[in-house]
Amino acid sequence: xxxxxxxxxxxxxxxxxxxxxxxxxxxxxxxxxxxxxxxxxxxxxxxxxxxxxxxxxxxxxxxxxxxxxxxxxxx
Amino acid sequence: xxxxxxxxxxxxxxxxxxxxxxxxxxxxxxxxxxxxxxxxxxxxxxxxxxxxxxxxxxxxxxxxxxxxxxxxxxxxxxxxxxxxxxxxxxxxxxxxxxxxxxxxxxxxxxxxxxxxxxxxxxxxxxxxxxxxxxxxxxxxxxxxxxxxxxxxxxxxxxxxxxxxxxxxxxxxxxxxxxxxxxxxxxxxxxxxxxxxxxxxxxxxxxxxxxxxxxxxxxxxxxxxxxxxxxxxxxxxxxxxxxxxxxxxxxxxxxxxxxxxxxxxxxxxxxxxxxxxxxxxxxxxxxxxxxxxxxxxxxxxxxxxxxxxxxxxxxxxxxxxxxxxxxxxxxxxxxxxxxxxxxxxxxxxxxxxxxxxxxxxxxxxxxxxxxxxxxxxxxxxxxxxxxxxxxxxxxxxxxxxxxxxxxxxxxxxxxxxxxxxxxxxxxxxxxxxxxxxxxxxxxxxxxxxxxxxxxxxxxxxxxxxxxxxxxxxxxxxxxxxxxxxxxxxxxxxxxxxxxxxxxxxxxxxxxxxxxxxxxxxxxxxxxxxxxxxxxxxxxxxxxxxxxxxxxxxxxxxxxxxxxxxxxxxxxxxxxxxxxxxxxxxxxxxxxxxxxxxxxxxxxxxxxxxxxxxxxxxxxxxxxxxxxxxxxxxxxxxxxxxxxxxxxxxxxx
Numbered sequence: 001x002x003x004x005x006x007x008x009x010x011x012x013x014x015x016x017x018x019x020x021x022x023x024x025x026x027x028x029x030x031x032x033x034x035x036x037x038x039x040x041x042x043x044x045x046x047x048x049x050x051x052x053x054x055x056x057x058x059x060x061x062x063x064x065x066x067x068x069x070x071x072x073x074x075x
Numbered sequence: 076x077x078x079x080x081x082x083x084x085x086x087x088x089x090x091x092x093x094x095x096x097x098x099x100x101x102x103x104x105x106x107x108x109x110x111x112x113x114x115x116x117x118x119x120x121x122x123x124x125x126x127x128x129x130x131x132x133x134x135x136x137x138x139x140x141x142x143x144x145x146x147x148x149x150x151x152x153x154x155x156x157x158x159x160x161x162x163x164x165x166x167x168x169x170x171x172x173x174x175x176x177x178x179x180x181x182x183x184x185x186x187x188x189x190x191x192x193x194x195x196x197x198x199x200x201x202x203x204x205x206x207x208x209x210x211x212x213x214x215x216x217x218x219x220x221x222x223x224x225x226x227x228x229x230x231x232x233x234x235x236x237x238x239x240x241x242x243x244x245x246x247x248x249x250x251x252x253x254x255x256x257x258x259x260x261x262x263x264x265x266x267x268x269x270x271x272x273x274x275x276x277x278x279x280x281x282x283x284x285x286x287x288x289x290x291x292x293x294x295x296x297x298x299x300x301x302x303x304x305x306x307x308x309x310x311x312x313x314x315x316x317x318x319x320x321x322x323x324x325x326x327x328x329x330x331x332x333x334x335x336x337x338x339x340x341x342x343x344x345x346x347x348x349x350x351x352x353x354x355x356x357x358x359x360x361x362x363x364x365x366x367x368x369x370x371x372x373x374x375x376x377x378x379x380x381x382x383x384x385x386x387x388x389x390x391x392x393x394x395x396x397x398x399x400x401x402x403x404x405x406x407x408x409x410x411x412x413x414x415x416x417x418x419x420x421x422x423x424x425x426x427x428x429x430x431x432x433x434x435x436x437x438x439x440x441x442x443x444x445x446x447x448x449x450x451x452x453x454x455x456x457x458x459x460x461x462x463x464x465x466x467x468x469x470x471x472x473x474x475x476x477x478x479x480x481x482x483x484x485x486x487x488x489x490x491x492x493x494x495x496x497x498x499x500x501x502x503x504x505x506x507x508x509x510x511x512x513x514x515x516x517x518x519x520x521x522x523x524x525x526x527x528x529x530x531x532x533x534x535x536x537x538x539x540x541x542x543x544x545x546x547x548x549x550x551x552x553x554x555x556x557x558x559x560x561x562x563x564x565x566x567x568x569x570x571x572x573x574x575x576x577x578x579x580x581x582x583x584x585x586x587x588x589x590x591x592x593x594x595x596x597x598x599x600x601x602x603x604x605x606x607x608x609x610x611x612x613x614x615x616x617x618x619x620x621x622x623x624x625x626x627x628x629x630x631x632x633x634x635x636x637x638x639x640x641x642x643x644x645x646x647x648x649x650x651x652x653x654x655x656x657x658x659x660x661x662x663x664x665x666x667x668x669x670x671x672x673x674x675x676x677x678x679x680x681x682x683x684x685x686x687x688x689x690x691x692x693x694x695x696x697x698x699x700x701x702x703x704x705x706x707x708x709x710x711x712x713x714x715x716x717x718x719x720x721x722x723x724x725x726x
Contacts, residue, residue: 024305025139029549031311032134034169038315042332048347049445050548057165057333058086059341059554061441063448063547 001074007051007067009043015072016040022069033060035070076124077235080150082177083161084170085132086553088189088218090114092161093127094562095218096227101129101562103569106145120228123235127159134169136176136263138274141479150180151263157183157234159227164188164215165330167200171318174209178242179263183234184211187227191215198328205325210243219556245317247310254294257287270307271295337434337554344438354442357435358461365422366465372418380411397597404594405586412582412637412680413575416468420574423462423469424567432558437550440476444548450530451537453477454548456486460529463493467677471684472574481542487688489532491677491701494525497638498673504642508656509665521673528674528708532700577687578680581694585635585679592632601651606632620667620709624659626652627668637678667713674705 003018017039020027034055035041042054050061081089094101097116106113114129130149131142138144150158160177162170167188177184186209188200202213212230216223234240244262246252251269258265260279267275268283268291280288295306302309344353384403392399430436436455444454455476463470470490477483502521506514536542595605610625610632617628630645649656660668676682676698686694 024307025137028135028137028307028311029139032137032169032172033549033551034166034172036311036315040331044338044341045345050441052341052345052552054332056167056169057163057330058169059337059552060550061437061444061552062549065547066549 003071003073005068006041006043006053006070006072007046007064009046009072009074011043011046014040014042014075016075018071018073020070026066026069030070034058035060040075041072076126077231078154078156079125079127079159079231080153080155080157080182081127081129081159081161082146082150082173083132084134084163084166084173086551087132087161087163087166087170089129089132089161091218091559091562092187092189092216093129094559095221096224097127099561099565101565103566104573111141111145118228121232123232125228125231134173136267138272144274150177150182151261155180155182156238157185157231159231160184160186160211161189162186164191164194164200165333167326167330168318168322171321172314175245175314175317176263178209178211178244179261179266181241181244181261181263183238183240184209184242185227185230185234186211186213187223188213188215190217190219191223192217192220194330195328195333198326198330200326202325205321208243208321208324210240212240245313247313250298251306251310251313254291254298258283258291266310269295270310335554340555341438341552345441350442354439357439358457361426362461362465364426365419368422369418373415376411376415376418380407380415383407400594401590404590405583408636409583409586412586413579416466416574416680417571419466420469420472421567421571423473424570425563427473428563428566429558432556432563434553434555436476437552440550441548441552448547450533452486452533453482456482459486459490460493463490463495463529464525465496467491467493467495467681468684471681471688472570474688481540484689484693485533485536485540485542487685488536488693488697488700489529491681491697492525492528492532492674492704494522494673495638495677497678500639500642501672502669504645505665505669509660509662517669521669524670524708524712525673528704532704574684574687578683581683581686581691582679585682589632589635601629601648620671620706620713621661621664622668623661623664626654627656627660627664631672631675634672635676635679637680638672641672663713663717666716667709670712671705671709674708675702677701 006015009015017035017037019037020030020035030036035053039055043051044054044059045052050063051067053060053062081093083089090101093114093116097118100118101114101116104113104115105111111131116127116129118125118127128149130146133140133143133146136143136147138147149155158177158180160170160174162174174184174186186205200215202215205211205213212234214223214226214230216227247255254269255262255265258268260268260282264275264279268279271292283291298309299306343349384407387399387403387407390399427436430439439457440454442454443457447454447456455478458476459470459473462473467490470493471487474483474487474490477486498521499518502518503514506517510517592606592609593604596603601607606629607625610628613628614623614625617623622628626648627645629648630641633644634641645656656665682694682697685697
């Protein structure tokens with residue numbers, strides 16, 4: 001399967017987190033929110049502005065720039 | 076007394092749970108020196124006093140946010156007897172990630188699976204297994220549906236009585252444990268030292284022998300080199316592994332992607348084509364409600380103030396007649412100002428409470444972020460800015476929605492440039508007197524200028540205070556739920572008391588100073604008062620703006636108390652000195668005056684709100700900053716417009 005950036009995934013698709021790039025602080029914040037390599041995440045909305053994810057049963061909004069630091073694999 | 080620290084992720088219903096456990100006796104304040112809310116409650120249960128402290132909701136114990144630091148320091152230093160770890164039962168994995176770190180404080184722990192009523196029927200958790208695996212106590216509960224209370228309270232008593240239940244923390248891989256074994260502190264500190272946490276290293280590092288510290292650093296480097304990962308990443312991997320094991324061994328059924336009403340509503344509201352309409356409609360409604368509800372009250376308070384004044388005028392002070400005006404102008408007016416904002420603040424906090432509790436606030440912040448981000452601000456800045464156009468006081472108080480102090484700082488200092496409704500009478504009065512034909516144009520111009528100045532001020536202060544460009548949003552959108560009205564009411568009431576405590580002194584000090592400026596020496600007429608003297612001193616400065624009359628300058632002083640009094644006092648001063656405005660002020664001067672008086676210091680109450688939120692230093696800064704910027708703007712725009720308009724022969 002091809003690795004993509006989270007920002008490239010259309011609404012409604014489920015993905016597996018592969019890696020989180022960026023500084024320690026950013027990575028730890030995402031890890032705490034449940035975005036960790038190996039975890040499953042649903043892209044709830046990805047159209048304009050921030051991307052909305054469903055991690056477990058929590059909805060999370062994150063900016064596009066941040067989504068470009070998250071590597072994922074489509075399911 | 077049993078000290079119970081309530082810890083958990085944000086939006087897991089910690090506050091509601093404490094409220095439920097203590098029969099709604101929660102008190103809301105602030106942590107000393109910061110604007111993070113501090114909530115605590117006491118309960119006497121079966122003869123034992125239990126103290127609950129609601130620690131800020133967090134995801135991790137990293138040193139990156141204020142909330143994380145507060146929670147960490149409290150657990151390390153405040154002799155907590157029991158940790159009440161609250162989890163959202165629908166989000167067990169995320170909750171357990173924090174639990175894995177909580178266990179390392181080695182404090183007896185009670186895990187509450189809150190919102191248990193919301194999990195699907197095929198999901199269940201085996202509490203016995205869970206308790207054995209972690210060596211903690213665990214309960215299923217729902218503050219909303221009202222179950223689990225007795226069990227939680229009894230377990231708190233039991234944990235205290237037995238006081239031996241040391242939680243079982245994660246045992247990491249051997250190489251890591253071998254290093255941790257050599258460190259002498261609590262598990263939590265040891266792990267953080269190994270991770271190289273800056274705060275913990277600074278505080279506990281010096282307590283190690285120098286060669287031990289060096290050894291620790293070299294061991295950390297060695298491990299990181301071996302795994303080509305930072306040590307905190309390795310530890311996170313182990314935590315995630317542990318979480319998955321615990322979930323596997325103590326739960327059955329599936330929690331994956333419960334699609335609920337929240338998803339359906341979000342599907343519509345967050346749709347990019349529809350969302351602007353929702354946002355605008357929502358903000359409109361917000362203000363409509365605020366002013367619809369508060370206007371009658373504000374009028375009422377005005378009447379009460381008048382009543383006191385008239386009562387006062389009937390009292391014979393004899394020789395001390397001068398005291399009468401002092402009492403009226405300082406005390407009655409002060410109390411009037413203080414209380415005239417109470418309904419407004421109460422209603423706004425009530426709405427804030429409802430919006431936050433229901434999950435709507437997070438959506439507003441998200442939707443506004445799309446365009447607020449372009450001007451370098453977080454989405455949540457929209458509320459204070461829009462509020463400012465109604466009244467600056469609640470706007471400043473509401474800057475607490477900003478996530479960092481610096482963002483709050485630049486926003487609170489820029490809000491006085493938003494044109495509150497109290498300034499409209501000045502524009503109307505000068506418009507009628509000087510620019511009859513262009514009155515509405517003048518009003519529109521001042522509004523645009525206000526928006527421009529607010530943005531300019533934000534931009535400028537950002538540079539001055541070196542605020543980093545705002546980061547992108549990263550917010551949780553909690554599920555929609557009905558807010559608990561009794562809690563929201565109490566919250567708003569606590570906030571009003573907090574406001575009264577915070578602003579009273581500065582309002583009275585300002586009124587006192589102004590009283591002396593306007594009424595000293597006693598029995599002097601306007602022309603010879605201290606205020607007139609100061610105004611005359613300021614004449615050369617104001618003549619730059621083509622304002623050449625001390626009477627006009629004098630009217631600016633009462634404007635400090637409330638902007639709407641500029642017009643009234645100007646009329647009074649003019650009648651006392653028997654001249655008319657047209658005689659003493661040019662059109663250019665009038666334009667400059669309208670601009671200046673619209674934007675110099677918004678009012679005493681706003682200033683006191685700034686002092687309450689940021690302290691005296693920044694309140695004084697705000698005075699100097701707003702006066703300078705107002706003066707500069709008045710100078711530039713009156714000249715430019717005057718030049719342009721005289722060329723067009725419109726003046």
